[in-house]
Amino acid sequence: MEKHLNRVMEEITNQPGVYGCVLSDHQGLCLGAHGQASTESSGVITALAEQALKLEPKSVMPIISLENDNRQLIIRRHGVLTCGIYKSVCN
Amino acid sequence: MGCCYSFFCNDDSSSQAGEPTERTHLLVNPVSINTTVVHANSEDYIFRNANTLPKKTDEQSALNRILQETATNVIDVAALDSHNLQHHEYLERMKHYNVKVQQVMGNNRNALSYKVKLSLLQDIPMPEKVMMSEPINPEDIKLINSFLSSAVASIQDIKVEHKENLVEPFGINC
Numbered sequence: 297m298e299k300h301l302n303r304v305m306e307e308i309t310n311q312p313g314v315y316g317c318v319l320s321d322h323q324g325l326c327l328g329a330h331g332q333a334s335t336e337s338s339g340v341i342t343a344l345a346e347q348a349l350k351l352e353p354k355s356v357m358p359i360i361s362l363e364n365d366n367r368q369l370i371i372r373r374h375g376v377l378t379c380g381i382y383k384s385v386c387n
Numbered sequence: 388m389g390c391c392y393s394f395f396c397n398d399d400s401s402s403q404a405g406e407p408t409e410r411t412h413l414l415v416n417p418v419s420i421n422t423t424v425v426h427a428n429s430e431d432y433i434f435r436n437a438n439t440l441p442k443k444t445d446e447q448s449a450l451n452r453i454l455q456e457t458a459t460n461v462i463d464v465a466a467l468d469s470h471n472l473q474h475h476e477y478l479e480r481m482k483h484y485n486v487k488v489q490q491v492m493g494n495n496r497n498a499l500s501y502k503v504k505l506s507l508l509q510d511i512p513m514p515e516k517v518m519m520s521e522p523i524n525p526e527d528i529k530l531i532n533s534f535l536s537s538a539v540a541s542i543q544d545i546k547v548e549h550k551e552n553l554v555e556p557f558g559i560n561c
Contacts (some may be wrong), residue, residue, distance in 0.1 A: 298541075298545055300540075300541040300544050300545075301538065301541040301544075301545065303541075304534070304537045304538055304541050305538075308530070308534045311530060314530070315501075317534065319471065319538055327542070329526045340405070351508070357529075359523060359528060359531060361527070368527075370527050370530070370531050371533070372531045372535055374535045374536075374539060375537065375539065377538055377539055377542060379531065379534055379535050379538055381527075381531055381534060383527070383531060
């Protein structure tokens with residue numbers, strides 16, 4: 297059932313630099329989280345993706361990148377799914 | 388009524404030589420009082436002067452008096468307005484109104500900004516800093532796109548597999 301989804305999230309988290317990922321549906325409910333990503337962040341991630349989509353509604357779904365000095369969060373929405381990937385940035 | 392009044396007024400002025408009666412005007416002409424001229428119409432001056440064969444200077448002085456009398460009676464509203472507002476007064480009022488507008492804007496900043504704020508984007512002080520920031524890494528785009536596509540595919544695989552009966556009978560044995 298959700299084994300495939302868990303395996304996909306595990307593969308993503310094993311990528312270099314990635315330390316967590318989260319998946320949520322269109323209402324912000326968490327579908328799955330892996331690594332150091334909290335399930336509570338799914339609502340915020342979905343809301344961010346919705347707000348970013350309002351900037352240019354006719355264009356494709358935007359990729360949102362939130363950064364600080366050593367961490368990065370990449371968000372993208374596709375259909376009803378919103379995913380977020382936590383990465384560590386080494387300068 | 389107005390015709391009767393004017394008729395009697397003219398009669399009074401000619402017969403009683405401007406002495407105050409119940410029909411004389413309340414607002415008398417100050418020029419005519421000072422110069423002790425009979426309060427009468429301007430036509431009477433001309434006729435009287437013409438009948439008594441005056442000199443040219445008398446006629447001229449009578450005309451000047453009429454002109455002066457008329458000038459004192461006239462109230463020039465436009466001239467009063469222009470006199471009141473000088474150029475520096477315009478500037479002073481402009482400064483005063485600007486100060487007032489700034490005060491109102493400062494007091495109601497929250498309410499006004501709530502009405503004006505219709506767009507999601509706000510002005511930022513140094514836009515070139517944001518514009519000069521590096522775009523997102525292509526590898527990250529590839530990473531999140533692959534994650535999304537595989538996640539969508541895996542979500543579609545999720546199906547409810549019921550192993551037991553969805554409807555459980557209760558209390559049928561008895």
